[in-house]
Amino acid sequence: MSSSMRHSLKSGLRSSRAQPRLLQTSSWRQSTFGSQRTFATSGMCPAINKICGSAAEAIADMKSNSTVLVGGFGLCGVPNTLINEVRANKSRITGLTAVSNNAGTNGSGLSLLLETRQIKKMVASYIGDNKIFGSQYGNGELEVELTPQGTIAEKCRAGGAGIPAFYTPAAMGTVVQTGELPTKHHPDGTPAEFSLPKDVKIFNGKPYLLEEAINGDYAFIKAFKADRLGNCQFHLSAANFNGPMARNAKMTIVEAEHIVEVGDLKPNEIHLPGIYVKRVILSQVPKAIEKYVNSKELDVSTHLASPAPSSPGNNNREKIALRAAKEFKNGMYVNLGIGIPVLASTFVLPEVEVLLHSENGILGLGPYPKKGEENPDLINASKETTTIIPGACTFSSDESFGMIRSGRIDLTILGAMQVNATGDLANWMLPGKVKGFGGALDLVSNPEKTKVVVTMEHTDRKGNPKIVRQCTFPLTGRQCVSTIITELGVFDVDWKEGLTLREIASGVTVDEIKSKTEAPFKVVEDLKIMDS
Template identity: 70%
Template sequence: MPSSATLFSRTARHFVSPNSSKAGPSSNSVILARTFASSTRRFEINKVLPSAAEAIKDMKSNSTLLCGGFGLCGVPDTLINQVEKTPSITGLTAVSNNAGVVGSGLGLLLASKQVKKMIASYVGENKVFESMYLSGEIELELTPQGTLAERCRAGGAGIPAFYTPAAFGTVVQTGELPLKHNADGTVAAYSNPRDVKIFNQKSYVMEEAIRGDYAFIKAYKADRLGNVQFRFAAQNFNGAMARNAATTIVEAEHIVEPGEIEPAAVHVPGIYVKRVIQSTSPKGIEKVVNAKPAGAAAAASALGSGDTASKRERIVRRAAKEFKNGMYANLGIGMPMLAPSFVDASVEVQLQSENGILGLGPYPQAGAEDPDLINAGKETVTLNPGASVFGSDESFGMIRSGRIDLTILGAMQVSATGDLANWMLPGKIKGFGGAMDLVSNPAQTKVVVTMEHTDKKGRPKILKQCEFPLTGRKCVSRIITELCVFDVDFLSGLTLIELADGVTVDEVRAKTEAPFKVADNIQPML
């Protein structure tokens, strides 16, 4: 197909002057040709705007705003800061993995009262938000992290709703989540119960897609056509949200010419992007964690000192035996993250982090921290050779489909038939994070819980039925404590299979509310 310039050239050659008796070049045609040649760049696609103020000048109140980022990684701070400077924009419904932190990210818009509702998976790091929510100043729609990513992806793909195994049998499915409180702290409104349907003898929860009016996206590179490239774990929610909104605005660290981003390296094609600005905000790190001397001894020292540290080291050492060569594993925050340090060198396991990393490496050396490389706990990390990075929507697709062989999580309570409660304590507002997704496919992903046998008051944490809100039903297949190891059958209950040195069956019974059987060939817990 001929280019516009070629078509224009052909037209110019056949232009007939009103003062000419024959076809051919005329003074008018020459002028038009010269004008076209000198003004070609005026007609090119150019989505780059000079400032954040220009990019949001038509942004309306009461809009739905999607904000990429995970912790402080990949957060579009330049655009968020500009909204804070524009107090006429109010009543926003903000959709983000988390609610920012005090004084940064969406935390600014919460403090300025420009957000009326948050849709998020985790809000535990923002005490200002917690106070506003409990006093009725803001609404909160808590959503499992993988479900949130898929709701954003589906909205951008023209899919109005979908079914997911995550959160079946929890307060998300039953509609018992408080959306809004009264000023006195009582609940003013609850969430809606979800439709449930059975596919292949398994229950799934229906979730509706989210559709954004605006999306604020942080990119590593963008060109004037709107093509976008992310860097490492900063992709997180940015990719799915960039494809979603009616008006997607990208702030880029580097604005480059078309062609400078290799076609195969374009993470979001320009068709989804309306505006591009230069990012002017420094990148932050929420939790700097540095490498310690390699080996099990160093990992043990990270657990602290005294009796508590001794208990935890016993748990972590035993958890390390769950790893088998070639496994893909996802580890929760805290003790589970230390388990790989105790794994034999002959066992190679690839660690997955739900914010978008496969091939997670150790913590970085001091001074080598990278704000675009964090794990699901928002801690600084590195990548092992052969690692890959991707968006949160793809990460949770791996998880829900059972590609992860093993997940090791902490817990507040576990029931006799493998129900798990690990996301909320009474009076505390944290959020689900990715746990509901991680335990949603126990038939293919082995779920192991590591926890101390009793709470700080000496009360059992292994119960007939969980008292706290559930993360998942019939999902835990093994429990490892400082006293013992239980295998869990979702129908028949617990079987004691290992005992720690010096621990008796009677001691375990005294500290376990749930009934259990004792294996015929009970083994020492090593």
């Protein structure tokens, strides 16, 4: 080869390297549910274009008996366009194993596929009040693998990261660990099959149980924005399970509210890189809100607000919540369970600054919104409408539960059905009424670092004590509760020595408390009045 030819070749190589071929977008017009925008066109066919013209096209090759990971929490961040399309193919797509925090509500979300009997197995943390979910589980139509909420998130995250299994402190000493949880029932409601016991290993003197990762065939994901490369952005608490599930499946299909040009999403605005995504469609289903809850009056000094006026008979609950608010200390990160714990946040003193954590992916939870200002992408762990305060941040469920298990949360306040003398807690199941774990098993998994306070009425509706010698209901955690607050008094819990009554409600006697408490307890010498 002559010197002139070599020079020409080198010049050509330098030129091609200096000016790489730009990826061009194809023509794409969005429907009324997305941005009103026409994309730039080019005669050059783009090398990467993951946009499908319809949900039907996106799932055309979906097979029966697949495992599908479905993002969302309640009705927030749920890929309803894809779910509806699977339902439209009910004769072709059957026998699915669906992995999701829950199954939506009756007539919405994954309940639509339960109605058509296209799901044979659910891996979920929460059944709740979903009647078709509970009915099919109870009569043996549906196999259910109840799994702690944080464990589901980590199972998906680990599987997507190439990690086949991991050890977690969540659910130690519960039916999840021992393998006594029914996964399937006979038609008469009696258990037919049970979960398998988990392997346990000690790390740094503490027991952990082994959980295997989940591997999905498909992932149905809801995003706020996506481009043709598959890059995605989530919006507020709608991130929830969508991120870890999207990274896990062989075939991740994203439905986005807005499909944007490549480059419209800045690099630091991309929450899910396109390398994980195979197909993108435009969402065709309007967003919904499961539980509208509004404030009656905002208090800007505390960033918190009272919910709608309480119903008659709630005086005990408010008394407990008022006392629980005294557990908040300046600078704390606090997680609140549903019911009385959430109510406690409305009584935080103006001079106390705390950041409220919600396990569905919010740090900096604010008050309930004013009527008309609800945001379907902003809900709390109770699936209620909420707001966030200045300085708040949102993130995915796997990161949220990482904060919890690692002890970054200073205080968690939970409701309970039973607490025993040494701090064992039962709060997720009554006999014959299985609603699911939610995030409770994770929240009590690190009591050495996260203080666990239980708020509850002293007796149940039949007058039976809820502070007992031994819990008879399935446990949420062992030796995890530090403080019990009821309408009658406040107890300190020593996991070895038992209970000590340190505060008593005005007008209540120690003898009255003893008559309504099954577990023995000591009384401090300087017994204080609870509401003083």
